[in-house]
Every structure is written in structure tokens, then in C-alpha cells.
């Protein structure tokens with residue numbers, strides 16, 4: 516049954532700072548030069564919403580897009596040409612091959628089996644992933660002499676760094692292996708660096724870089740601090756304000772006991788929204804400049820915050836969740852990637 520009235524607004528919003536997102540792409544593209552930066556937009560644009568991030572990035576100048584699943588490509592395809600979208604998981608079945616050929620999406624071929632499946636299905640321009648040491652997806656170096664490779668029309672030959680966010684010998688090892696790959700696999704373009712790889716320096720850039728997390732405000736290496744700006748701002752409405760007497764406890768299992776009389780705001784945010792229980796007695800919301808610490812356990816749909824210092828806060832007011840990724844990761848123990856991709860569909864996303 517279709518309701519006859521529009522759904523009222525959600526008490527959860529994820530505000531996307533479009534100017535910061537465009538700035539981040541331009542900054543990463545400039546750092547990548549003379550290579551160009553593409554954009555990893557898998558997992559619904561790292562949780563921010565494909566429909567919100569892709570148009571902003573396209574206007575900023577991005578021309579190459581990376582998703583993981585075939586099912587993610589459609590939302591990107593609504594905004595950019597199919598041939599510009601690479602599907603990282605590659606064709607697992609003949610149905611994937613048929614889908615790629617019908618839509619014009621570009622598969623990333625990760626194994627000799629995927630290459631054979633692509634050629635048998637009719638083939639066409641493709642990308643190839645070579646594993647240089649992460650031991651995740653990609654052709655093994657030992658596979659590169661296989662005659663099947665010579666039958667491909669390869670746009671981007673890529674590999675993926677395992678530890679670019681750390682200064683360890685693996686980065687130079689992967690670069691050396693990739694340099695050898697470039698001499699073996701004929702392709703129009705070569706691509707190695709993710710966000711952190713861009714900060715490693717020009718030797719890692721090839722022709723095309725593939726930033727993801729840094730576009731969305733992740734600071735995965737110190738060089739990116741001051742370059743990358745926060746993009747996602749979770750906001751939640753106050754459902755109720757209550758007075759709690761000294762000695763009363765708040766939330767499940769009474770993990771917080773009020774040391775004094777307090778004014779407590781209860782907001783429409785919980786672990787079902789991706790605001791996990793690690794924020795219990797630890798997270799911070801804001802009302803303008805006023806800091807509102809989380810009190811007690813985060814529950815499924817609700818969280819309590821101390822609004823004693825914000826006497827104006829009342830039902831229906833909007834509070835901002837502290838969610839600068841590097842700081843939030845340090846505080847919560849979650850990775851910057853997890854923090855973003857956790858935020859669920861109850862958030863109304865809007866770019867502005």
C-alpha cells in the first residue's frame with residue numbers, strides 16, 4: 516500500500532560537505548600529477564552515498580571510478596559513462612560477463628580463469644589486477660607469461676599496496692615488482708596507489724591513482740593532514756530532554772551514574788545506525804561550540820548526552836556528532852574506513 520502522504524524527515528542526517536569533497540579530490544589529483552586521480556566509490560561511496568559523491572567528484576574533474584561489486588555500478592552509471600567504471604571483483608560468472616558487455620562496464624580481471632571467462636564471453640576492453648604482495652585479488656606474477664594475457668585489450672594494469680599507510684619495506688618491494696610488471700603486461704595505463712600510496716611520492720603514481728578514504732576525509736598518512744578536509748557530518752535530533760538527579764543512572768546496565776544533577780538529551784542515534792557501543796561513555800556531540808559528552812551505553816536507536824552546559828537545547832533541536840575521522844578512529848578503536856562505511860540507511864544523506 517502506498518502512503519498518501521510524504522514521509523516526514525528522518526531524525527538522522529548525514530550532511531556531506533560538497534566543497535570539502537571537491538577540494539579533497541583536487542588536492543589528491545594535484546599530489547598525483549602528472550598522473551591523474553580517479554575515485555574509489557565502492558560501498559556506496561564509502562557510506563556517504565554514491566548519488567551524492569559521484570556528481571560532486573565528476574564536476575571536480577574525476578574521470579575514473581572504482582566499485583567492488585557489479586551491483587554497485589548501476590548507481591554510478593546514472594552519473595558517468597559506463598566505460599569509466601571499473602568493477603574490482605571482476606567476472607565471477609558468465610552472467611557478470613554478459614552484464615559487463617551489455618552495459619559497457621569494465622571488468623577488472625583478477626585471475627587466469629576470469630581472463631578465460633572474459634575472452635570466451637566475447638571480451639573487449641578490460642582492466643587487469645596483478646598481485647604484487649598483498650595476496651588478495653589479482654594475477655600472480657607467475658601467471659603473467661600465460662599466452663591468454665596477450666589476447667586482452669587492457670586499459671589499466673593495476674596492483675594494490677598492502678601497507679602504504681606505514682613506512683615499511685613492503686612498499687618498495689611492491690613498487691619494484693610493479694615496475695617489472697609494467698615491462699611485461701602491455702596496457703594503456705598503469706595504476707598502483709590508493710590514498711596512502713599517493714602520499715608515498717611520485718614513484719608510486721604511475722598514470723592513474725585510486726584514492727578512496729582520503730577523498731572522504733580520511734587521514735591515513737601524516738602528509739595528508741592539513742590537505743584533506745572532513746566531508747561527512749552526522750547529525751541527530753533531540754527526542755527528549757530530561758532532568759536526572761545526582762545518583763541516578765543512565766542507560767542499559769547503569770554504566771553511568773550522575774555525579775550531580777544533570778540535564779540529559781536523548782538523541783535518535785544508536786548502534787543500529789553505525790554509532791557502535793564503543794562510543795558508550797566516550798563519544799561527543801556538539802551544539803554549536805558546546806561539547807556534549809555521551810552518557811552511559813549507546814543503545815540500538817538512542818544515545819544520551821549531557822546537555823547541562825547547553826540550557827537552550829530542547830526537543831527537535833539538531834546536534835552534530837564529533838566525527839573527524841583521524842580523531843574518531845583514535846578514540847573509538849575503529850578504523851577510519853569502518854567509521855564511514857558503518858553509517859546506515861536511517862541517515863538522510865544530503866550534499867550541500
Ligand SMILES: *Cc1c(COP(=O)(O)O)cnc(C)c1O
Pocket residue numbers: 555557581603675708709710711725726727728729
Ligand atoms: C578500496 C580500494 C582503493 C582505495 O583505497 P583507499 O585506501 O580507500 O584509498 C584502491 N584500489 C583498490 C583495488 C581498492 O580495493
